[in-house]
Amino acid sequence: MNKQDILDNIKLLSGTDVKKCMKCGKCSGRCPAYKEMDVKPHQFVNYLAEGKLDKLMESKAFWYCLSCMACVERCPRGVAPQGVIEAVRSTFVRMQDNNGVKAEDIPPIVDETVPQQLLVSAYRKYNK
Ligand code: SF4
Ligand code: SF4
Numbered sequence: 001m002n003k004q005d006i007l008d009n010i011k012l013l014s015g016t017d018v019k020k021c022m023k024c025g026k027c028s029g030r031c032p033a034y035k036e037m038d039v040k041p042h043q044f045v046n047y048l049a050e051g052k053l054d055k056l057m058e059s060k061a062f063w064y065c066l067s068c069m070a071c072v073e074r075c076p077r078g079v080a081p082q083g084v085i086e087a088v089r090s091t092f093v094r095m096q097d098n099n100g101v102k103a104e105d106i107p108p109i110v111d112e113t114v115p116q117q118l119l120v121s122a123y124r125k126y127n128k
Contacts, residue, residue, distance in 0.1 A: 003053050006091065010048060010056070013087035016080035018049040027071035027081045036111070037061035041071045041081035048084050062089035063107060 001009070011018065021042070028040040039047070039059040047055045062085050071081040096105070103123065110119065 007048070007051055007053055010087045010091055013090060014080065014083040016083045018045045018079060018084065020077045021045045021049060021079050022077055024076065026074050026076065030070045030074040032068060032070065033064045033066055036064040041085065044084045044088065045079055045081050056088045057092060060107060062092065063110060
């Protein structure tokens with residue numbers, strides 16, 4: 001897939017219209033994982049709208065999203081930043097060899113309070 005195809009696929013997977021974003025930043029203001037994210041929720045939306053695939057794929061932030069949907073609930077424009085983040089994460093995983101993710105690609109400390117069972121389940125899921 002070329003760059004535009006990957007971007008189009010991320011837009012499709014996200015299930016949201018990033019062009020509706022008015023860059024208010026309210027989604028990031030509500031995000032409980034904000035401090036840990038090198039790319040903030042509103043930036044995921046903006047980077048996708050602007051076609052900045054490298055910025056999206058280089059991010060480590062999609063590992064920190066809790067999928068709590070607070071950003072989705074907060075958005076006054078009906079945009080779903082969580083959908084974008086999940087779409088980028090899925091795309092990253094699918095672009096790994098054998099459709100899996102290497103253990104070394106996962107940050108050593110995701111969050112000290114994250115249950116070990118969750119990490120093991122995610123590792124199994126992403127290595128199918
Ligand atoms: S779904 Fe992810 S990006 Fe959105 S508020 Fe929750 S942790 Fe933050
Ligand atoms: S809350 Fe909605 S409109 Fe505001 S920056 Fe986030 S995605 Fe864009």
